[in-house]
Amino acid sequence: MTMNHQGRSTSAGEAGRSASHQTFTGNRALDMEEPLIFEIGHMDNCGVDLDETADFAPRLGSHMRQEIVDLPALSEPETMRHYVRLSRNNYAIDAGLYPLGSCTMKHNPRLNEKMARLPGFADIHPLQPISTVPGAFELISELADWLMELTGTNAVAMSPKAGAHGEQCGMMAIKHAIAAKGEERSIVLVPESAHGTNPATAALVGYKVVSIPARDDGTVSVDAVVEKIEAHAGQVAALMLTNPNTCGLFEPEVIEIANAIHEAGGYFYCDGANFNAIVGKAKPGDLGIDAMHINLHKTFSTPHGGGGPGSGPVVLSDRLAPYAPLPFIRKNNEELEVVETTDQLQGNEQPFGRMTAFFGQMGMYVRALSYMMSHGSDGLKQASEDAVLNANYIRVGLQDLMTLPFGEKPCMHEVLFDDSFLNDTGVSTLDFAKAMIDEGYHPMTMYFPLVVSGAMLIEPTESESRASLDLFVATMRDLVMSAKAGDTGRFEGAPYLAPRRRLDETTAARKPILKWVAPEPTKVQPETA
């Protein structure tokens, strides 16, 4: 039997054998089946001890609920076991390489968690008197300073709750700035390779999206931008461009593109999802951006948490700064002044409104600042260099076997392959990705960006050691060779070894079951004679 150096069986046949071993519980040793809380919970027990209330006259008018909410409870040990068991069915960056392109799954330092839980940050209220929370505003201001310095800008709107919310904030500032000039513009240019949030945001803010095709080399040319600007003369409000782009490439004509959009009276929105590649290497402000959101949950290590929370501060050019939303902190020398309402405005401050109640994602600010302080200017630059180095190391490790759509040239912090190396193998990108799961890896980003066929976007981040990269490359090579050798069985039914086999997403969408409903009691049929 072939074993790799970690002692695991490498043949699918062996996998099949272990899978066929049946157990009474359906559990497989540490891999345990866990029902829903609604199936195991109690209506008459509870996992929190609460005092009985004395008799008192309620002041609820006619609004009292007649029955208690139909939700069962679990005691504390049952709750612990339930969620610990569930957790073990999750892949996580703490457990393995998580090469999701454009997601920046880097190490989430626990120091950040500890700092965010200090009572002076976690147990303060956004509307308690400002005089009682000077440290909170100092922290926000300090983080803002780091963000402005790293991006080469003089203003930042801190409150957006995630990347897409930051996009919305930036685009609303642009819309307001255009209106302030007495103009009306209806179009936003978005390259085909953009994240889906870009066109969705433009539409949400009321713009029509015009798409810009990518060049053969995966980048956007200034000519293509100018062509669209001229085709919609006077109507282009903004260009939304991701840089480095989603093909893993730095846009070489970005400065010319910025100039072109500015000359046409429009604004340059930069999607900062891929900022991790260039922190300390270039300042987006120097590239001519007008607005760029920064995903603190990508570049600055706040944990993804299974889908959030994020945080998406938006840095703004001087042209957009006056339109930053409420609330903001005004700095007078070293004095911080909190501006929450329109009656506090001064000079040329004309906020377009408000993105959210309160001040944004304080918990994420603390974590991000903790990360930045730990790295310092030198460490942040090193992190970006290592992220880019790691991606290129994977690129050269795989480029002879997999296919690079834009040729063998350096990439930034993520490397994009297409699926042409799988042609005639009978293995799809999806199958290939699912086979990675059996090897203990989370798949890379698939089928995105849309500009190449069967995209596979790999972002290792700076958090991976060389040994980790070597094993990943070796594994990917083994998978590719297996596909090319016609071992379709390894892919078609994959994953074989995960807590679940492939899930039926079609039925899920066709007949949506979106909450648990108690099953009808089964009727016992009397036996007929």
Next chain:
Amino acid sequence: MRYLPLSDNDRADMLTRIGADSIDELFADIPEAVRLEELTTLPRRKTEMQVERQLSALANKNVSAGSLPFFVGAGAYKHHIPATVDHLIQRSEFLTSYTPYQPEITQGTLQALFEFQTQVANLTGMDVANASMYDGSTGTAEAVLMAHRVTRKKKAILSGGLHPQYREVVEGITRKLPGGSVVSLPADPMGTEDILAQIDDETSCVVVQSPSFYGQLIDLKPIAEKAHAHKALLIAVFTEVVSLGLLESPGAQGSDIVVGEGQSIGNPLTFGGPYVGLFATRQKYIRNMPGRLCGETVDAEGRRGFVLTLSTREQHIRRDKATSNICTNSGLCCLAFTIHMTLLGGSGLAKLARINHMNAVKLADALNAVEGVDVLNDAFFNEFTIRVPADANDVIEALAVNGVLGGVPVSRLEQGNPELNNLIVVANTEVNTDEDRAAFVDALKEVLA
């Protein structure tokens, strides 16, 4: 640097393998004119101990809610969170996982989301809940946009009892839309506005908060009836989810979309975020919903499993035709909510809600007895508004000096209406003791004397 595994030798070897002479060769596409050598203006790396020292110093400048009698609410509430919750959400497998796009290896997150959706749907009395929005305020804006899609109308009517900052968020995003209009009613501390008179055939939705920003409980049924008669939707908003343990659900009162802040269950105050927006609606509207949805299905061996579903509504598939641009939401805050809710169950929530209400009644009576102070609300849950015979801001500041954080002056959020300058929104939860309440009353008497 402790977070970076590569050594200088690794880096040199890897560059050789790549065939690059220097790291800068990999950054050659960055135009030379803008390449940075060093960020000289920022401090250099720090040890864990140094960072901890510096951030703790900042944290220590703040007065934390647990350190004194604390009655601040108005959209965020201090509740006790069982220790189990924070332990579980810090498990690596939950904390450091991405959005569950690969369901075979993210069943933990997905099953928890399915539990979350069920809890939210049952709590609100609705058919379906999504897998969260950023918070209550942004969720409210999304609800208005959804109502516009459903009704194909664009006029929203906002009650004067809606949290003023929620109103600003809604106005900001919906007024900018072509043809969009928002009618915002004036501040309504006592719930006496005539919102029914505002509803007409142009109306897309009516947005009503109960308990209101001022704490007043609002009867939603007549508003739902009138809205439905004009083919408009009723959007019911709440900022205090614990209230649902004791109050008739917004779903039972005829709401079409229920949206609110879930922070109170499982999530600390954290100065306003991250929080978790709860969002529920009727079955017939699910394809117009924003945000992620988790659904039940089976795997290739017929075992039950969960997946993200109906994603053709979402930005990564539908791009500019998506129902929302939301991507990252409040995953881990949902999990905290679900774990806390699982510990409570319906019976625990009812008990918790009753304690909250009882405490609020006690405090309302005690404050009402202070000379010159009036409680304005006749029906409330754990929060109410008082009128004081002085400027509310001054009173709150003076109370803080006396070691009590006594609530939120309405004028901090609502300007331009002098009638509001004497009003304070006061919250009272299970964390407040009789001693806290006595301290508040004594301090208030002293401040007003």
